Amino acid sequence: MSTSEPLHRQLGLTDDELWSIRSTLGRDPNRDELAMYAVMWSEHCSYKSSKVHLRGLPVEGRSVLVGPGQDAGAVDVGDGIAVVFKLESHSHPSAVEPYQGAATGVGGIVRDVISMGARPIALLDPLRFGPLDQERNRWLFEGVVAGIGGYGNCIGVPTVGGEVQFAPAHTANPTVNVMCVGVAPSERLVTSDREVHEGSLLVLFGAATGRDGIGGVSVLASSTLEDGAGERRPSVQIGDPFAGKLLIEASLELVERDLVEGLQDLGGAGITCAASESASRAGLGAEIDLGAVPLRQPDLEAFEILTSESQERMLAIVHPDRLGDVGAACERWGLSTAVIGRLVRGGGLRATFGGAVVADVPARSLADGPVYTRPMVAPAEAEDAIADDPTFATVTTPPDEAFLAVLGSPNVASKRWVWEQYDSIVQGGTVMPPGADAALVRIEGTLKALALSTDGKGRFGALDPYLGAAHSVAEAARNVACAGATPLAITNCLNFGNPERPEVMWQFAQSVRGIADACRAFETPVTGGNVSFYNESGSSAIWPTPVIGMLGLIEDHRLAVRGGFTGNGCWIYLFGETFAELGGSEFAEVVLGSLTGRPPALDLERERRLHRLLIGAARTDLLESAHDCAEGGIAIALAESAIAGGVGFAVTLPGDQPGHVGLFSESASRAVVSVAPERATELEDAAAKAGVPITRLGETGGPGVVFDGLFETTVAEIAAAYEDAIPKLLAG
Amino acid sequence: MSDDRRPRIGVVTFPGSLDDRDALRAVRVMGGEGVELWHADRDLRGVDAVILPGGFSYGDYLRCGAIARFAPIMDEVRGFAEAGGSVVGICNGFQILCEAGLLPGALIRNRQLRFVCRWVDVRVETSVSPLSADLVAGEILRVPVKHGEGQFVASAGDLDRIERDGLVVFRYCSPEGATGGPHNPNGASNAIAGVRNEAGNVVGLMPHPEHAVDPDVGATGGQPMFASLLSSTLARVSAA
Secondary structure, three states, X not given: OOOOOOHHHHOOOOHHHHHHHHHHHOOOOOHHHHHHHHHHOOHHHHOOOOHHHHOOOOOOOOOEEEOEOEOOEEEEOOOOEEEEEEEEEOHHHHHHOHHHHHHHHHHHHHHHHHOOOOEEEEEEEEEEEOOOXXXXXXXXXXXXXXXXXXXXXXXXXXXXXXXXXXXXXXXXXXXXXXXXXXXXXXXHOOOOOOOOOOOOEEEEEEOOEOOOOOOHXXXXXXXXXXXXXXXXXXXXXXXXXXXXXXXXXXXXXXXHOOOOOEEEEOOOOHHHHHHHHHHHHOOOEEEEEHHHOOEOOOOOOHHHHHHOOOOOEEEEEEOHHHHHHHXXXXXXXXXXXXXXXXXXXXXXXXXXXXXXXXXXEEHHHHHOOOOOOXXXXXXXXXXXXXXXXXXXXXXOOOHHHHHHHHHOOOOOOOOHHHHOOOOOOOOOOEEEOOOOOOEEEEOOOOOOEEEEEEEOOHHHHHHOHHHHHHHHHHHHHHHHHHOOOEEEEEEEEEEOOOOOOHHHHHHHHHHHHHHHHHHHHHOOOEEEEEEEOOOEEOOEEOOOEEEEEEEEEEOOHHHOOOOOOOOOOOEEEEEOOOOOOOOOOHHHHHOOOOOOOOOOOOOHHHHHHHHHHHHHHHHOOOOOEEEEOOOOHHHHHHHHHHHHHOOOEEEOOOOOOOHHHHHHOOOOOOXXXXXXXXXXXXXXXXXXXXXXXXXXXXXXXOOEEEEOOOEEEEHHHHHHHHHHHHHHHHOO | OOOOOOOEXXXXXXXXXXXXXXXXXXXXXXXXXXEEEEXXXXXXXXXXXXXXXXXXXXXXXXXXXXXXXXXXXXXXXXXXXXXXXXXXXXOHHHHHHHHOOOOOOEEEOOXXXXXXXEEEEEEEOOOOOOOOOOOOOOOEEEEEEEXXXXXEEXXXXXXXXXXXXXXXXXXXXXXXXXXXXXXXXOOXXXXXEEEEOXXXXXXXXXXXXXXXXXXXXXXXXXXXXXXXXXXXXXXXXXXX
């Protein structure tokens, strides 16, 4: 970044964007105004490259209370209860400073949920790193996990799930996404529909404002990380989970006592964003006195106060009559409040500092950034990679060796090392803890439980972004359905490289189309999400990584189905069919060293029939266990059910496919279930009625793991391989 | 319980307490009356027993429990304990009681230097404590732990005294009751999970019995601990 560049370019604005600001204002913006536009029109805040594509997502549905565009989406789960949820990226800060980057990611998404008036009840963390044989990747992985725990464990919100995958494409740029789920009485949701009055006060509460995270969104989140990323460390915000916990309690008290007209968290772009959004949503303007903002150090300049991303701050819109109550409630939680401005007629956002006007711009113009239709082109290598399919490769590795290799692959192996560092039980509602297909969290005072799953199919997306994204939605829905819950809606985090490169933009558009088609088929609307671009260094971008956060509902959590075998003598069935589909599979990468081929086909209607069957079977308490069949195929699904239940099995794989295809094919729309023998006929009838192929594989029982005609081992042996893999890699 | 009076169990909320609602719920589920207590008050609201819950009081800044022990309510808790009232410290509450000098020993960073959340088994070592009054030594209970700083330590002299005087209430063990090795989640000295004071009315433990009373969310090793707390409290109050 050369200092001889004009200021707007140093701040990340293009010449065209400067022209647009000039025409809006009818004059040149001053330095402080330029800083405000730079953060608000950054890719991170404005979605300028993604907006045209996101319009294609289905956002409406029977249960949707709040769709995209607010701090978080909200869904009606009946009995007057709203569920608020959102998934967001904090990858860029985490690549620079893994502990604080991840910790503040948790803090930020939690504030998004509380600003809707909801109590956070669950966190999930989908993560992607480079291979663990490299020291820097281990440092990033350990730091991010510790940071998530360090923040999440201190605020009393259980971390109940997520997933971790490893791929060379994520070496320079790890992907750190965080999902938060909250609940609130529907009538208490703080939405933009609330009546907000002219003359109401802008009250800042929580931590003081410092120089941390100045321009975080424009500097870090909206450009690629090149050499010298360490110099950007001052742009990483520092989290204080203790203050975060107090902020949760104080904010919820304000909402429960109906003391605020609006609530907004201060995240990317700080006060500028919170004030301009609050004002423009209400069709009003705002006057802010920057001198009234409590500062951590005395010498901050106006633009720094306007754009600081200091953590643990919230902005409330408060009627003057309620100011005393708001102050007292915050003080009880040890938080200071400051009136920093008021809502006024007109649409202007006017900031003064020391009596002088430092900025005076239309509030809406900050929120309505530019919209780009960027050029797109399919990467030339994509077709070649697809054509080179490993499905029909000659395989010489014996099946038992291949099985242990896949089971011990970091993508498949137990993530216990990760989730044991997270408090997964606080609040007392975690019915199904981490390690299952979906986490299940009870809603207090009801029998209802939320089934939560995050999924992103890395390799499939790398080979075919459309199919990879659709598979991600399908797997997330299947995970929820395996627990017996009905998929209701999704949030997403779309992690991609540099959108100014046509190949990346093509991947993005394809992925969004894949999500849209799958969500339409499953009737799971998109209630919001986040786009994270510029995840690349040099010309090496991350894989297209759309991550889906699925929300499912089960009316009676006592009917939830778990993944582990429950005892001896149950009959094991496969729902769905296995085809010769090894392209992009775990087997292909781990055993054949192949990252090419055609990902498995996905028939959305067939997939939906499977979900219906699983949900119906749970409702009639038909299943002993159900487990999604995904990475590593039937072999790994059976192994995980055996390890989780501590019960062995003996199976015969159907058909006349080669052993490795039957074991490891990753065909979609399948699940491995077990049933008490006396109810087997009932299950077969249910499958026939649902139009889902069903095949009996064998029986549970004993300490042995038997794939008839292929190999035999024991539960103890496979459990050791599964549990020890990641700790061993970390030991170096 | 012969008396149909429900024992009133106070749960103190400090800034940063996290498992306070869970402790109140557990008291209710087990048949007691949960009473909310506030750190800044000098008032125990006439409760029959006090629980200091888990969490990160004051962010655990400085040292776990080091700031909380100066909270106004702690003067009341100290007086209550000296008068023979039952006081239970869970996790962060245990750390606070050690910092306040109401229990021997200290809790330092887990030996593996990582936070740990998992279900463990503990063996009851003595029935002399509010949480084990109805239990017999040797019983094994399944409860969860979740902490970054739960490694119990004491000076060699103190550790000798703790063992000699039978102050160890719970010890980490295998499902069959054997101590040592992989069953100790934090490297605690002598696998100590919980201790009591000499008088036997103050007890602290790292595991979370309040998260082990509901079969829908896991094992129920916390039930007999809460049952002991309620019955021993009621017995004491009735005798007074």
